[in-house]
Amino acid sequence: MHPALSVIFFTVVSGAGFGLYSLTAILQLFRLGPAMDRSELLSALITAFVLIIAGLISSTGHLANPKNAWRSVMRVKTSWLSREAVLAMVFFPFGLLYLLSVYLYGPHVPAFFGLMGVIGIVLGFMTVFATGMIYACLKTMRQWNTPLVPANYLLMGLTLGALFHLAIEAYFGADLQFITGVAGTALVMTGVMKGIYYYWIGKTSGPTINTATTFTRASVRLLDVGHTAGTFLTEEFGYHVPVGTLRVLKVVVFGLGFVLPLILISVAATAQTGAFALAIFAVLSSLVGKGVERWLFFAEARHVVNLYHGAQHT
């Protein structure tokens, strides 16, 4: 699959935003970890909204006909893309009401606004889940057609959210022990999950050129594709990355995405000074790692139409 940069930016950044919102609201509403004051909460929540909005705006970047983008909410009954768009929009009133209450009342939000915050958390998770399902529901790409994909999207969002949260806490000089534990656990779980995914897609299965052409009892080879230059199909689905590059990029995914942030935040948790700088580096490194992860997610997905262009199996 051809990786579209706007989609990569959107899924990583808005995923991080929803993760940051949910984590902050959970920690505050359920009184987990050290208490946060009004300015800490506000910084975390506003950062979350900025990330979510930036992501959503960039998601329209890959549309060939953006003037019809408003119609994307029309098929909630069948389309995960529609569901995602609707959930993301429904999230805003609840999330913003909660943000408003934090602005007005600080950490002691009244029960009604607390409820709004909880609904926001659920909608945030559902939105990220729907983003994952956009890919996971496609039978044409076996590398996407797995529950590992929505799980991956949820964990990635949560991990980035935790790192952002940690950076904000570090900025305010708060005690980082608890949030480091949360972020560290999230990093490890997400990393393991990604490892399982890479192992799983390494095995070939799925349709072959034989079922694609009905000739199941003979060998089938492509003689001629029938077109002289590239087509929409070859541009969109014919994307190919050399195996060597894939390996290098996977090292980057794990190195920058998981290992380095883990080291940085462990140091930050005990450091006397510079915790904020370390946390920022952890966020940036993780963002780069997850950007590469998302790029690979597209580049490694092999659409079955490639069978007709010479691939023997998917």
Next chain:
Amino acid sequence: MRLGLVIDLDTCVGCHACAVACKQWNTSGTTGPLTDYRPYGADPSGVWFNRIRHYEVGDYPNSKTINFPMSCMHCEDADCVTVCPTGASYKRKEDGVVLVDQTKCMGCNYCSWACPYGARELDRESGTMKKCTLCIDRIYDETLAEIDRQPSCVITCPAHARFFGDFDDPDSEVSRLVRERDGMQLMPELGYNPTNRYLPPRINTPIPTEDVRRDSLVGKVKEWVNKAVAR
């Protein structure tokens, strides 16, 4: 009604006439134009509803060239329709034809990801998704003669390798062909239940050559002279 095509892999000669006829008709049809990019450049490209690929099936000396036309299969369980967030892609209840409403499409490519058969192509000029309409504007045109109310590709095929009809009618030509010659679906394991079917090559008995008369002496000399002169 369940309208669709039957394609005979035995008689298709791979001439691409159906693709050209399709392009000609539909470029001025309901979803036209089918834009051409760099038509006079080094690498001309563009939108086509129908593409023909060529395969070698079996191993030498028992191999055969198979020409393989593919367009939208108007699937029964068409994921391209269910995934479309705008409702631009739809399957008509009355005849099962899958269409794209050009005024609603936002060009997100999602339906093309969902189609296993490469039947959908984004028109980069209009920013909308385009695909085979089964010549919806021909097959219902009452001003045309009965025989012309068929998709362009079917009418034009010089090898008569394409058939159009209603698969729900057991007496239709397409139903009969599928029954008699084991019409196959492509990638049935994905569960799209494509309406279009492909007829496998017939098993023919080889034409015997033992009784072909050997060339006379004069014939052999003539042949030798011809070769020598050509050199």
